[in-house]
Amino acid sequence: MNSYEYLTPETLDSAVSLHQAHGDRAMYIAGGTDVMVKIKSGKIAPDYLISLRHINSGKEIVLNRETGELSISAFATHRMLEKSQLIRLHYPILYDAVRNIGSVQIRNVATIGGNIVNAVPSADGAIPLLALDAAVEIYGSKGKRRVDLVHFFEGPGQTVLEPGEIVTKIVAPALLPRTGGAYKKFGRREAMELPILGVGVLLSLKKDSGKCARVRICLGVAAPTPMRAVEAERFLQGKKVDEETLHRAGEIAARESRVRDSVRGVAWYRREMVGVFVRRMGLLCLERIKEKEMLQ
Numbered sequence: 001m002n003s004y005e006y007l008t009p010e011t012l013d014s015a016v017s018l019h020q021a022h023g024d025r026a027m028y029i030a031g032g033t034d035v036m037v038k039i040k041s042g043k044i045a046p047d048y049l050i051s052l053r054h055i056n057s058g059k060e061i062v063l064n065r066e067t068g069e070l071s072i073s074a075f076a077t078h079r080m081l082e083k084s085q086l087i088r089l090h091y092p093i094l095y096d097a098v099r100n101i102g103s104v105q106i107r108n109v110a111t112i113g114g115n116i117v118n119a120v121p122s123a124d125g126a127i128p129l130l131a132l133d134a135a136v137e138i139y140g141s142k143g144k145r146r147v148d149l150v151h152f153f154e155g156p157g158q159t160v161l162e163p164g165e166i167v168t169k170i171v172a173p174a175l176l177p178r179t180g181g182a183y184k185k186f187g188r189r190e191a192m193e194l195p196i197l198g199v200g201v202l203l204s205l206k207k208d209s210g211k212c213a214r215v216r217i218c219l220g221v222a223a224p225t226p227m228r229a230v231e232a233e234r235f236l237q238g239k240k241v242d243e244e245t246l247h248r249a250g251e252i253a254a255r256e257s258r259v260r261d262s263v264r265g266v267a268w269y270r271r272e273m274v275g276v277f278v279r280r281m282g283l284l285c286l287e288r289i290k291e292k293e294m295l296q
């Protein structure tokens with residue numbers, strides 16, 4: 001393992017300046033659960049690690065009561081999301097995902113920002129955020145910008161971030177009324193293992209009917225980046241959502257997934273499982289919508 005200097009800026013501006021000063025010899029580190037593994041394995045050898053943990057911009061998870069917009073600090077840990085009442089009660093799709101990331105020890109330090117920037121096809125945090133139509137707020141030497149998550153990933157390990165840019169926040173628009181969400185990480189074990197597949201469904205029903213007002217079907221480990229199954233979404237839009245239509249949507253999602261063979265699962269099996277879990281997560285969304293309505 002190479003030696004590196006560990007820098008601890010306290011503001012976004014000083015972190016960006018340090019990155020500019022050291023160029024590609026420097027790298028940001030948040031929780032370090034990806035960075036340190038790569039350093040130890042010799043995949044990367046930065047001379048400077050610029051820590052984002054001391055930046056005093058807060059680590060909040062906030063719902064704007066007026067606009068209904070959810071705002072999550074990129075520096076929030078998975079454990080903070082898991083322990084948040086707001087996330088557990090109103091964003092079960094995200095709760096399902098974060099509570100199974102790694103172990104408690106990993107979740108205590110690993111951040112949602114690091115999960116997204118790492119940009120692996122299996123990133124558990126990214127799939128529900130994609131389903132929530134989230135965008136990321138980015139800060140760099142040229143100022144702030146916002147990019148929809150759907151346009152953020154460019155390939156495995158690749159994002160639209162320019163050198164030195166920092167993801168500061170993830171924001172998701174207000175949920176429609178009558179919305180339910182669910183996420184399944186499918187693997188031989190639910191934790192401490194790379195999944196065979198990740199499936200997230202966010203479903204909103206029309207007022208007084210069982211018809212689909214909006215749906216997002218998002219898949220992990222089904223393509224080089226987290227993806228939306230847009231044909232399956234289009235199929236469900238406006239239709240009555242039941243076992244039969246969800247089964248059909250699952251078949252369409254399976255067809256449009258770009259799964260491939262790997263040591264964790266062969267492509268045909270993964271494709272079958274896309275169909276199975278799209279249907280199951282859709283049914284769970286319906287259950288969760290009903291449960292919520294009963295409590296109101």
Ligand SMILES: Cc1cc2nc3c(=O)[nH]c(=O)nc-3n(C[C@H](O)[C@H](O)[C@H](O)COP(=O)(O)OP(=O)(O)OC[C@H]3O[C@@H](n4cnc5c(N)ncnc54)[C@H](O)[C@@H]3O)c2cc1C
Binds near residue numbers: 033036075101118123
């Ligand atoms: C044992 C173990 C189990 C794991 N299990 C899972 C799992 O079940 N599911 C899963 O999805 N992941 C898993 N991971 C991967 C990892 O924990 C997550 O991806 C985590 O969210 C990364 O966050 P971090 O803060 O540790 O990122 P870091 O390692 O600090 O950084 C990751 C990358 O993002 C960059 N970066 C970090 N934050 C920012 C930011 N705000 N702006 C710009 N760049 C930034 C860093 O420069 C680096 O390139 C596991 C890892 C380990 C070691």
